[in-house]
Amino acid sequence: MMPIIEVVDLRFRYEGSETWSIDGLSLKASEGELVLVVGPTGSGKSTLLRAIVGLVPHFYRGEYHGSVRVCGIDVSNTPVHVVATKVGMVFQNPETQLFSTTVEAEIAFPLENLGVPRSEMLIRVEEALRATGMAELRKRNPAELSGGQKQRLAIASILAMRPEVLVLDEPTSMLDPVSASEILEFVVRYCRSERRTLLISEHRLDLLVPLVDRMVIITDGKISFDGRPHDFFLRGTGEEFRIKPPRVPEIYHKVVAAVGPNKYERVPLTASELVELISSGDP
Amino acid sequence: MATSIADLLRYREIESPLIRLDPRVKLLISIYLFTSTLIFDRPPLLSAIVSTAVLLTVGLTLHSIEASRRLLRTIRALSFFLAFVVLLNVLGFVTQGLNPLTLEFVAITSSQLLRFVAAIVSFSFFLLTVSPEALAATLRSMRLPHDYVFAMTAAVRFAPLFLEEIQEVIDSQRLRGVDYSTRNPVKRLRNYVRAFVPVVINALKRSFEMAEALEVKCYGAVRNRTSFYVLRLRKSDVMVLTATTAVFASLVTLRLFL
Numbered sequence: 001m002m003p004i005i006e007v008v009d010l011r012f013r014y015e016g017s018e019t020w021s022i023d024g025l026s027l028k029a030s031e032g033e034l035v036l037v038v039g040p041t042g043s044g045k046s047t048l049l050r051a052i053v054g055l056v057p058h059f060y061r062g063e064y065h066g067s068v069r070v071c072g073i074d075v076s077n078t079p080v081h082v083v084a085t086k087v088g089m090v091f092q093n094p095e096t097q098l099f100s101t102t103v104e105a106e107i108a109f110p111l112e113n114l115g116v117p118r119s120e121m122l123i124r125v126e127e128a129l130r131a132t133g134m135a136e137l138r139k140r141n142p143a144e145l146s147g148g149q150k151q152r153l154a155i156a157s158i159l160a161m162r163p164e165v166l167v168l169d170e171p172t173s174m175l176d177p178v179s180a181s182e183i184l185e186f187v188v189r190y191c192r193s194e195r196r197t198l199l200i201s202e203h204r205l206d207l208l209v210p211l212v213d214r215m216v217i218i219t220d221g222k223i224s225f226d227g228r229p230h231d232f233f234l235r236g237t238g239e240e241f242r243i244k245p246p247r248v249p250e251i252y253h254k255v256v257a258a259v260g261p262n263k264y265e266r267v268p269l270t271a272s273e274l275v276e277l278i279s280s281g282d283p
Numbered sequence: 284m285a286t287s288i289a290d291l292l293r294y295r296e297i298e299s300p301l302i303r304l305d306p307r308v309k310l311l312i313s314i315y316l317f318t319s320t321l322i323f324d325r326p327p328l329l330s331a332i333v334s335t336a337v338l339l340t341v342g343l344t345l346h347s348i349e350a351s352r353r354l355l356r357t358i359r360a361l362s363f364f365l366a367f368v369v370l371l372n373v374l375g376f377v378t379q380g381l382n383p384l385t386l387e388f389v390a391i392t393s394s395q396l397l398r399f400v401a402a403i404v405s406f407s408f409f410l411l412t413v414s415p416e417a418l419a420a421t422l423r424s425m426r427l428p429h430d431y432v433f434a435m436t437a438a439v440r441f442a443p444l445f446l447e448e449i450q451e452v453i454d455s456q457r458l459r460g461v462d463y464s465t466r467n468p469v470k471r472l473r474n475y476v477r478a479f480v481p482v483v484i485n486a487l488k489r490s491f492e493m494a495e496a497l498e499v500k501c502y503g504a505v506r507n508r509t510s511f512y513v514l515r516l517r518k519s520d521v522m523v524l525t526a527t528t529a530v531f532a533s534l535v536t537l538r539l540f541l
């Protein structure tokens with residue numbers, strides 16, 4: 001199957017910087033795949049995500065080598081607004097992503113910018129409102145919404161463009177735990193049901209690790225691990241990559257360390273998997 | 284202080300029968316009300332009557348407690364300017380060798396104060412009942428370039444946030460011992476300069492994030508942008524417009540023959 005995202009030997013350093021933020025990174029993702037991008041602060045996660053939507057090198061200038069292709073488009077030669085119709089990006093801070101004074105106007109905003117006819121716009125706004133469960137808030141002022149609702153609105157306005165790929169850069173870093181889990185569960189559910197590709201960078205691994213297909217660990221602008229979360233946590237808790245491991249695999253490894261070497265082929269990622277493992281008579 | 288100004292700037296939909304009127308009609312009514320207060324500048328009694336009529340029209344048609352509260356807050360915020368009007372009148376009387384402690388002074392000054400308040404309120408009437416989106420649609424219908432209209436709606440959206448941020452910086456500096464209540468004006472100014480640096484840095488960071496978000500929301504992608512909100516004159520709009528135009532025309536005629 002042809003990959004929907006194809007990053008080949010990407011190197012990028014910001015104007016005026018001595019070090020490479022992305023240093024020879026290659027990555028492929030296929031349609032409908034859910035990929036979690038993890039790494040310590042400053043590892044190059046955000047730069048990679050911005051390179052996929054074309055903000056690097058169009059918005060952020062610097063030295064750029066290699067290539068990024070999304071849906072067959074060479075991102076470095078295509079304006080951001082063209083790539084943005086294929087790749088929807090949501091940032092950390094919901095406050096700086098909302099420009100309108102009603103929820104429905106906010107969802108319509110990118111469609112207005114693209115010159116979508118009003119009749120089509122009405123359908124898409126309705127679709128995004130329903131998908132995100134915001135139909136009852138349509139007339140509300142975004143300034144009056146909660147943090148979680150604001151981020152949901154930021155996602156809704158991106159979904160109205162019907163992108164094939166969703167790129168989310170730490171979308172829950174400014175939210176409380178309950179709103180964060182609601183947002184993440186919604187995004188995963190949406191991408192699964194609509195067969196959208198998801199690339200998400202996130203520090204709340206407990207919530208996402210059990211839900212994604214793949215986990216990519218980035219350190220110093222390079223990929224240190226690329227595979228199933230299960231395979232990663234079978235090796236250890238990942239502390240050598242300066243990431244905070246999810247609670248369940250951490251407990252599992254402490255138990256294994258206490259009772260003896262790990263001879264089992266599976267590692268639990270959720271509390272219910274851990275309970276299942278314990279009740280099955282494994283360590 | 285910053286948060287109370289932020290609250291005034293934030294648009295809230297109010298319960299009022301006027302909300303459903305076309306914003307262009309509301310703008311015209313505002314202009315009629317404003318012009319009426321301007322043209323009836325004398326004699327003081329007539330001027331006061333017209334201004335009171337304008338205030339009553341706005342108050343009664345808004346028909347909302349929230350709107351009245353906001354109007355009162357606007358008037359309170361204008362108290363400095365009202366005091367200034369009184370001072371100017373006193374100076375005017377004194378320089379002409381007249382005694383300001385007379386009934387004539389009271390009549391002239393109160394009619395001017397009423398006119399001033401009525402003039403401001405006539406535009407508050409428009410701003411209180413028209414959402415920024417509707418205002419943007421009105422301005423676009425007047426063929427104003429979209430970039431200017433967007434700058435205005437974005438300012439309405441972000442000004443309260445900016446003011447809240449200023450308050451946060453001031454509060455956090457207060458917690459670290461900076462005294463903003465000092466009576467020494469030089470020291471006070473110096474403290475505000477200290478708050479200015481983080482506020483500017485935050486504002487720059489925020490504007491950078493906004494620019495990034497605008498890029499991925501395809502701002503400026505096409506020349507012929509479409510609009511979600513479309514203004515359409517309904518029968519009720521035409522009726523209100525005709526009635527108010529007739530009243531305004533009568534007032535202008537009255538003024539011409541007075």
